[in-house]
Amino acid sequence: MRMLLVEDDADQRQLLAQLLGNYELVLAASVAEAQPHLGKVDLVLSDWKLGDGDGLMLLRAAQRLSQSPAFVMMTAYGTISHAVDAMRQGADDYLSKPFSRQELELTLEKVSRAQRLKTDNQRLSQALADQHKLTEIIGNSAAMQQLQSRLARISDTDATVLIEGESGTGKELAARALHQLSRRAQKPFVAINCGAIPEALAESELFGADKGAYTGATQAKTGKFEAASTGTLFLDEIGELPLVLQSKLLRVLQEGKVTRLGEHQERSIDVRIIAATNRDLKAEVQAGRFREDLFYRLNVVPLTLPPLRERRDDIPALCRHFLALYARRHGLNPPALGHGLLEKLMSHHWPGNVRELANRMERLVLLGEDMPISPLGEGASEFSVKLPAGGLDWEAFERHCLEKALALNGGNKRQTARYLSLGYKALLYRLEKHGLS
Ligand SMILES: Nc1ncnc2c1ncn2[C@@H]1O[C@H](COP(=O)(O)OP(=O)(O)OP(=O)(O)O)[C@@H](O)[C@H]1O
Ligand SMILES: [Mg+2]
Incomplete structure (x- = not known):
C-alpha cells in the first residue's frame, strides 16, 4: 500500500513517518505539495489544518479522481465537528488527536482492507464488462x-x-x-x-x-x-x-x-x-x-x-467500435475517421464482411494509413469460391448463384442481369431452366 501522509507540523510528520514504517510513504507538508500525489497512492492520511488550506480541500480533490484513494482525516483535540464534516464529505475514517499507536494501526488496517476490496471489486467488474463487450453485437440496422x-x-x-x-x-x-x-x-x-x-x-x-x-x-x-x-x-x-x-x-x-x-x-x-x-x-x-x-x-x-453490404447503415458504428477496441488493445489513440474515408468504407463490397472491416480498422489504428478500398462494383472480380474436393454439382451451384443474386437485387431481374454481367435474355433463359422465373 502506498500512503500519502500530509502534516504541516514537521515534528509530528517525523513521528508519524516512523510509526508508519510498513507503508510505502510519500510525505507532504501542504495542500500544494500533496495534490500531485493524490492519484498515485492507495491511502491518504491528512491533517485537518494545513498551512495553505485544510484537509477537506484534499479530500474533495481525491474524490474527483477516477480511482480515488482511501482517506483518513486527523483532527485536533476538541474539533469533533471537523471529523463529522470529513465523514460527511466521504472520508473513510478519522483520528482525533492525540491518538495512540494502536488506534492509528487499527484504523489504517481497517481502511486498507476496505480499499483493497474496493480495488478488487473495480477490477472484477471491469473484467466482467470486457467479457460482455466480447459478445456485444454492434449494429442497429x-x-x-x-x-x-x-x-x-x-x-x-x-x-x-x-x-x-x-x-x-x-x-x-x-x-x-x-x-x-x-x-x-x-x-x-x-x-x-x-x-x-x-x-x-x-x-x-x-x-x-x-x-x-x-x-x-x-x-x-x-x-x-x-x-x-x-x-x-x-x-x-x-x-x-x-x-x-x-x-x-x-x-x-x-x-x-x-x-x-x-x-x-x-x-x-x-x-x-x-x-x-x-x-x-x-x-x-x-x-x-x-x-x-x-x-x-x-x-x-x-x-x-446478413452480409455487411446488405446493412451498410451499420458500417459507421462498427468502424467506431473497432477503432476504439484496437486503440485500447494497442495502447494508441484512435484515429479520426474522415468523411471521405467513411464514404469509401460504406460503398465497399466487403467480401470478408465484419472480419474484413475489423482488420482494416486495426491497420488504420496501427499504421494510420488510409488504405485503398475498391468501390462497389469492383467486387465482381474479388470473390473466391472454395470448391469442394469431392466434386461440384454445377446445376445446383448455378441455381444457388441465381437465387442469391436475385435476392440481393430485390428480385429485380434487369438489375440482377447487370449484377451477374449477363444479358437480360441470357438471365431469363437461365431462370427458366431452373424454374425460377
Ligand atoms: N455485429 C458485430 N458487432 C461487433 N463485432 C462483430 C460483429 N459481427 C462480427 N464481429 C466481429 O467480427 C469478427 C468475425 O466474426 P465471427 O468470427 O463471429 O464471424 P463468422 O461468421 O463466424 O466467420 P467465419 O464464417 O469466417 O467463421 C469477430 O472478431 C467478431 O467479434
Ligand atoms: Mg466462425
Missing part, C-alpha cells in the same frame, strides 16, 4: 434489430439453433451471445470447428475415446460433447462434417447419449447445440452432401446473418 430480438427470444430455451451466413458475418459472435444470454451462461461454451478436424480423429474429438481405442490413444479422452455438459456445444462449419460422422451425430442428438470410442457404456448428455455454416445447407442437402434428417434436426431455429 433493421436486419440487426431483428436478429437481436430473435436472439433474446430464443436464448433462454434449449432449442437447437442453426446459424447461416457468409464468412465473417458474426456467426460465432451470435453463438456466444446466445450462450451468454442463456441460463447456461455460467456453464461451459465449447466450440469445435468441424472443418478443421481430420476425419480419422473427428469421432474421438466429438464423442471421446477410451484408453487404447485407437493407435496413439494413450489416455482416455473426453469428447467435446462431454466437455460441454450442462453448457453449450458450438458445432462450427457443420457443413464440412463428413457424411459418416453426420450419421453418428444424428444418432447422438436423437438419443441424448454419447458412447466413447472403444467403450460400451452410454453417457447421458445435457448440452444445448448451436451449429453454424457459411454454406447453404439446404443446397448441400439437395446435392446429397448433407443428410436431410440431420439438417432438419439442426434447423429448429434458423438464424441468418
